[in-house]
Amino acid sequence: MFGSMKRGANAYANIGMETGVLAASPHKLITMLFDGALVAIALAKKYMAEGDIKNKGESITKAILIIDNGLRASLNKDVGGDLALNLDALYEYMSRRLFEANASNNPAILTEIHGLLDDIRSAWEQIGPNAAETAAPKMPVAHDAGHPQNSYAKA
Numbered sequence: 001m002f003g004s005m006k007r008g009a010n011a012y013a014n015i016g017m018e019t020g021v022l023a024a025s026p027h028k029l030i031t032m033l034f035d036g037a038l039v040a041i042a043l044a045k046k047y048m049a050e051g052d053i054k055n056k057g058e059s060i061t062k063a064i065l066i067i068d069n070g071l072r073a074s075l076n077k078d079v080g081g082d083l084a085l086n087l088d089a090l091y092e093y094m095s096r097r098l099f100e101a102n103a104s105n106n107p108a109i110l111t112e113i114h115g116l117l118d119d120i121r122s123a124w125e126q127i128g129p130n131a132a133e134t135a136a137p138k139m140p141v142a143h144d145a146g147h148p149q150n151s152y153a154k155a
Contacts, residue, residue, distance in 0.1 A: 003138045033070040034121035060102040
């Protein structure tokens with residue numbers, strides 16, 4: 001009985017995520033990739049501390065796949081210039097280090113890569129389509145200063 005409820009809840013969660021992906025802007029999709037990699041690394045660190053080798057390896061593999069097949073693959077090196085090339089090299093470094101963290105069971109590497117990804121995610125959020133709106137509130141534009149609902153004068 002409970003197994004079927006759990007499957008139903010998982011199916012519902014998957015539909016919610018798929019709907020979120022389909023409705024997301026390209027900028028939001030990249031943010032979702034960052035979030036997925038960050039969660040996978042955090043879980044890998046938890047599993048590493050618990051000695052759960054199987055789940056640690058799966059979480060690190062998931063983070064590497066997100067970085068390589070998501071973040072790295074989305075770079076447009078023809079248009080992005082040096083920034084895209086530098087990000088490509090950084091993502092490649094991260095994947096290599098994550099592999100090393102898995103092989104050596106080194107949580108410090110996971111902390112390093114989590115920090116790098118979090119910094120890039122924060123920078124990505126700063127250039128988002130709504131970044132200007134959150135940085136400085138917009139002033140309402142008056143169209144008719146004589147209208148009673150409008151308290152702003154025409155410029």
